[in-house]
Amino acid sequence: MNKVSIAGREVFPIGLGTWNMGDEADKFEQEAEAIRAGLDYGVQVIDTAEMYGDGKTERLVAHAIKPYNRENLFLISKVLPSNASKKQIPICLDNSLKRLNTDYLDLYLLHWKGNIPIEETIEALEKAKSHGKIKSWGVSNLDVDDIEKIIKLPNGIKCTSNQVRYNLGDRGIEFDLVPLMNKLEMPLIAYAPVARGDSLGTNLTKQKVLKKIAEKYHANIFQILLAWCIRNGQTIAIPQSSKTAHVIDNVKAARIQLAHQDLKQIDSVYPKPKIKQPLALW
Numbered sequence: 001m002n003k004v005s006i007a008g009r010e011v012f013p014i015g016l017g018t019w020n021m022g023d024e025a026d027k028f029e030q031e032a033e034a035i036r037a038g039l040d041y042g043v044q045v046i047d048t049a050e051m052y053g054d055g056k057t058e059r060l061v062a063h064a065i066k067p068y069n070r071e072n073l074f075l076i077s078k079v080l081p082s083n084a085s086k087k088q089i090p091i092c093l094d095n096s097l098k099r100l101n102t103d104y105l106d107l108y109l110l111h112w113k114g115n116i117p118i119e120e121t122i123e124a125l126e127k128a129k130s131h132g133k134i135k136s137w138g139v140s141n142l143d144v145d146d147i148e149k150i151i152k153l154p155n156g157i158k159c160t161s162n163q164v165r166y167n168l169g170d171r172g173i174e175f176d177l178v179p180l181m182n183k184l185e186m187p188l189i190a191y192a193p194v195a196r197g198d199s200l201g202t203n204l205t206k207q208k209v210l211k212k213i214a215e216k217y218h219a220n221i222f223q224i225l226l227a228w229c230i231r232n233g234q235t236i237a238i239p240q241s242s243k244t245a246h247v248i249d250n251v252k253a254a255r256i257q258l259a260h261q262d263l264k265q266i267d268s269v270y271p272k273p274k275i276k277q278p279l280a281l282w
């Protein structure tokens with residue numbers, strides 16, 4: 001299994017997404033258990049955001065992680081673009097920390113590009129870092145032109161990650177964004193890595209080649225999707241599931257090392273992009 005290097009840490013390559021979790025009171029304990037099942041299997045990265053459930057998701061995460069050693073975890077939260085100003089970032093960050101019941105985030109991301117100048121956002125994020133409230137910062141949903149702009153700005157090179165949509169049905173970023181991020185040694189955080197339970201229209205779970213490969217590894221197709229996603233050691237996949245059994249399946253996918261010939265077969269049915277494609281969003 002390839003661990004991924006991020007913000008000076010080596011972390012388990014599969015993390016836990018939390019979008020749509022923590023919203024419903026009657027599912028709260030079940031969802032906390034699902035998160036804990038992942039942590040018990042070695043997961044470190046938990047991805048959340050101030051936007052998710054208007055803060056309810058961060059509270060769920062706080063509840064779930066209570067019995068665990070904070071230092072082993074790698075907590076990510078995100079600030080909304082409309083809050084990414086010098087004035088708002090310290091307030092929103094403190095609110096996220098309070099809801100998460102922690103003193104610091106391992107990574108704080110700008111959720112997507114907004115109207116506040118990115119220079120101002122970077123300055124505020126660096127300030128938060130100097131106060132020890134975040135260990136690192138990064139961005140989400142940004143394409144090549146924005147990353148190239150950021151790295152030329154003062155402290156821009158400290159951008160630690162870019163979180164974007166990436167799965168077998170969405171390989172567009174391999175054309176230019178992934179090569180750029182690899183060159184910058186900026187790990188990718190892949191959201192929607194199981195194509196939202198195969199609901200994004202690419203019918204991955206019906207694909208014969210994938211079915212065959214899954215059989216070969218005594219795995220299910222979602223596990224193959226995840227093993228494919230993290231195959232290069234520079235990607236952390238953050239599948240979301242509210243079901244303990246699915247979380248355990250997902251985490252176990254980190255053990256699957258797809259053989260070269262299987263990767264080639266996958267390429268033949270889901271080819272790498274040959275031209276620039278718009279970034280897949282949400």
Ligand SMILES: NC(=O)c1ccc[n+]([C@@H]2O[C@H](COP(=O)([O-])OP(=O)(O)OC[C@H]3O[C@@H](n4cnc5c(N)ncnc54)[C@H](OP(=O)(O)O)[C@@H]3O)[C@@H](O)[C@H]2O)c1
Pocket residue numbers: 016017018019020047048111140141163164190191192193194195196197198222223238239240241242243246247249250282
């Ligand atoms: N930065 C951004 O703008 C952005 C955007 C979207 C998402 N994200 C982050 O990325 C995370 C993951 O993305 P996502 O939630 O959109 O999509 P995803 O992880 O690809 O898919 C989640 C869906 O897949 C199902 N699923 C997961 N594992 C499964 C398995 N082993 N077998 C069957 N079904 C399975 C889940 O249902 P069950 O609960 O039934 O398992 C859930 O409905 C989010 O939770 C969030 O933290 C970030």
